Amino acid sequence: MNENILSVRNLDITFRTNAGDIHAIRGVNFNLPTGKTVALVGESGSGKSVTMKAVTGLLDSNAIINGGQILYGTENPVDLLTMPKKTLRREINGRQIAIVFQDPMTSLDPTMQIGDQITEGLLLHKKISKADARKKAVELLKLVGIAEARKRMENYPHQLSGGMRQRIVIACALACEPKILVCDEPTTALDVTIQARILDLIKELQRQMGLSVIYITHDLGVVAKVADFVNVMYAGKIVEVGTVEEIFYDPRHPYTWGLLAAMPDLETDDERLYSIPGSPPNLLHEPKGDAFAARNKFAMKIDERETPPMFQISETHFAATWLLHPDAPKVDLPPELKARLLRSRKAANYV
Numbered sequence: 001m002n003e004n005i006l007s008v009r010n011l012d013i014t015f016r017t018n019a020g021d022i023h024a025i026r027g028v029n030f031n032l033p034t035g036k037t038v039a040l041v042g043e044s045g046s047g048k049s050v051t052m053k054a055v056t057g058l059l060d061s062n063a064i065i066n067g068g069q070i071l072y073g074t075e076n077p078v079d080l081l082t083m084p085k086k087t088l089r090r091e092i093n094g095r096q097i098a099i100v101f102q103d104p105m106t107s108l109d110p111t112m113q114i115g116d117q118i119t120e121g122l123l124l125h126k127k128i129s130k131a132d133a134r135k136k137a138v139e140l141l142k143l144v145g146i147a148e149a150r151k152r153m154e155n156y157p158h159q160l161s162g163g164m165r166q167r168i169v170i171a172c173a174l175a176c177e178p179k180i181l182v183c184d185e186p187t188t189a190l191d192v193t194i195q196a197r198i199l200d201l202i203k204e205l206q207r208q209m210g211l212s213v214i215y216i217t218h219d220l221g222v223v224a225k226v227a228d229f230v231n232v233m234y235a236g237k238i239v240e241v242g243t244v245e246e247i248f249y250d251p252r253h254p255y256t257w258g259l260l261a262a263m264p265d266l267e268t269d270d271e272r273l274y275s276i277p278g279s280p281p282n283l284l285h286e287p288k289g290d291a292f293a294a295r296n297k298f299a300m301k302i303d304e305r306e307t308p309p310m311f312q313i314s315e316t317h318f319a320a321t322w323l324l325h326p327d328a329p330k331v332d333l334p335p336e337l338k339a340r341l342l343r344s345r346k347a348a349n350y351v
């Protein structure tokens with residue numbers, strides 16, 4: 001038996017556009033161990049959503065999958081990329097693998113009562129009577145912490161607050177008892193207190209239902225709260241992966257240092273926010289060598305010529321930077337950066 005319920009292998013995706021081909025996903029590898037939470041972090045445009053859209057069968061029609069595998073299941077893993085579309089729709093997408101997006105209004109139908117939206121999925125996928133589906137919908141609403149669930153069944157989305165709407169979306173996602181829940185920035189549109197409650201809710205549901213969760217975010221504070229493992233993504237590749245402790249205590253990729261240093265300090269309300277210099281490469285013109293080189297003050301000659309492999313640091317920790325090559329010079333982090341890394345560790349309660 002395999003410990004991973006999902007393994008993405010060498011996933012490679014290009015988008016056809018009028019301006020040319022965009023090589024958005026350039027050989028992505030990551031694992032989701034059963035029952036765990038894996039975070040996918042990285043700046044805007046790094047490829048987090050596209051990767052998960054490939055997993056959930058929601059890729060835009062101009063996407064070309066050049067190669068790779070998305071292995072799902074622990075007993076006899078199946079490759080979702082070669083599975084017939086019909087089977088995927090009937091058995092996997094939205095059923096065994098469900099997704100929750102950032103903006104609940106994109107997932108909810110404004111013209112439909114909440115109760116109907118939740119029962120819709122149940123009636124579609126399960127052999128269940130309408131009355132039983134409604135009973136189950138009320139249970140789901142209670143499960144996601146909606147008070148007066150029976151009454152809320154008749155509400156329309158606009159009658160609810162943002163936080164409640166996101167709970168409804170989560171209830172819809174959970175209706176078919178998925179094995180994997182993908183959350184794409186599920187709390188970004190919400191205020192901080194509501195955000196924390198939704199994070200707690202997902203954690204609690206995970207515990208109760210044995211869900212495996214993939215969490216997409218650019219907020220490392222959220223990562224520290226929810227994740228077991230972290231995958232750091234840059235320009236269509238995973239550049240560092242480790243347990244959440246490894247990423248916060250012992251980050252090795254200069255991009256991860258930048259992301260950590262850029263975490264806002266909530267405690268001291270320090271306004272002097274650090275940001276990584278420059279911007280990510282345009283993947284219409286794929287960079288040669290290490291895509292991060294142009295923004296990396298520790299870059300070496302080889303970074304311009306060759307893409308670094310994943311160097312292994314521990315059983316669970318890998319990073320793709322030439323700085324980890326045995327012949328690379330030892331990098332001494334500037335005191336300012338060291339101090340910022342320590343601060344983000346503190347902010348994330350990792351001290």
Ligand SMILES: Nc1ncnc2c1ncn2[C@@H]1O[C@H](COP(=O)(O)OP(=O)(O)OP(=O)(O)O)[C@@H](O)[C@H]1O
Binds near residue numbers: 022044045049061
């Ligand atoms: N349908 C499409 N056609 C062309 N390019 C696309 C399409 N969808 C995504 N892309 C490109 O793929 C890259 C990765 O996008 P993606 O949405 O995965 O980023 P992300 O990491 O989720 O960013 P964000 O944090 O902003 O959500 C971007 O350069 C984006 O412009």
Ligand SMILES: [Mg+2]
Binds near residue numbers: 049184
């Ligand atoms: Mg995204």
